[in-house]
Every structure is written in structure tokens, then in C-alpha cells.
Amino acid sequence: MSNSEPSTLRDLPMSSGQPSLAGETPMSSEESNPIREAIEQAIDEHKVILFMKGTPEAPACGFSARTVAALQSLDVPFAAVDILPDPRIRQELSAISDWPTIPQLFANGELVGGCDIVCEMYESGELQEALQ
């Protein structure tokens, strides 16, 4: 494991009050989980947030690309987090969401789905409603 703080936490959209792994980690590391807390906070603070491989401009996986395309064609603003730079992001995200695959789309704090569900909802017209 790297001894520097995970670069991706800086990329989480809410990163202004940067959670520092180095500084404030209490002794009881089992109870404190800065990555999980940062993810939960990001889900909480963004109406629509997509956890994906790569970025909306440069998706690193076809499933992430299709999900981004569906969101963009609805013209819905969304935050995006690249899960690739640190494997712990994916681990913690899947633990929170009980969902094993990437991408994962959240709206209003709830998991909407992965690529299959998002694309199915897009095609049926349900997605726009779910993101309101």
C-alpha cells in the first residue's frame, strides 16, 4: 500500500475539506474509514453522482462510457468519480452499495443502478424521472 494519501480522494467532488489519512486518523482504525466516509459524503452532497472507470471525457470502460452517454443525452448535470486510481474506492463503494460492478449511479442518495439498469431506464424513459 502506498503511504501517501490516495490521490483520488482529492478528486472526489467534495474534496475541499480534504479528509487527511495521515493527520487525524484515530487509533481505532476499525471504526474510522476515511475513504468510506468520503464516498458517503460525496453521495450525500451530490444529487446525481456517477462512480465510473475513467472520466466522462475519457471513460476507461465501455459500460462507464454508455452510462455517461445516457446521462449526457438527458442533459442532466452529474458529478463523476474515477474509481481506478485507488482500489480501495471500489471496495468501499461496493460495501456501501451492496453492488459489485462499476459504474454505479446514485441519485438523491440512492443507488439507481449500474450500466444495464441505467441504460434500460434510459430507453424506457424512466431515467429522467429517477434523476429528478
Next chain:
Amino acid sequence: MPSPEEIKQRIEAAIPGAQAEVEDYTGGGDHFRATVTATAFAGRSRIQQHRLVYEVFGAEIGGPIHALSLKTQTPQKTPTQ
């Protein structure tokens, strides 16, 4: 490396009454697409339906099974009103 047939059988064995069609859609043996029809899905949201299928494979999803694309439905698929 799981085969589409193995994935089909595991889904059908784990979810009562399920019928699965599974294809290897890249030919690489690790990207699969499955259509699963089961009465067990009735009354469940899409997310819950997909979770039922994902649970069959646990940590294999993201591992040996890089991707399992899902479409789930109940047997008598009536149009939603």
C-alpha cells in the same frame, strides 16, 4: 474460466424457477450477458433482481467474470400500465 453454460446452470440452480440465457459476448470468456427470467423477481425492484443474480457469483464478479451484463424479467412479462 467459466463457460456460458456453467453460468446458466449456476443461476438456474441458485434461483428457484429461473431460466437463464447466457452468452459470451466478446468471445474472451470473461464478459457475459445474461437474460434471466424468474418468478422470484416478482415484486422486486430491478436493483434487487440484479442483486439476486450477482449474489450467485459473489466475488467472482469483477474477478474471473469481468462483466456480467444482466436483463431480468418475470415470466409473464406484462406491459407496465
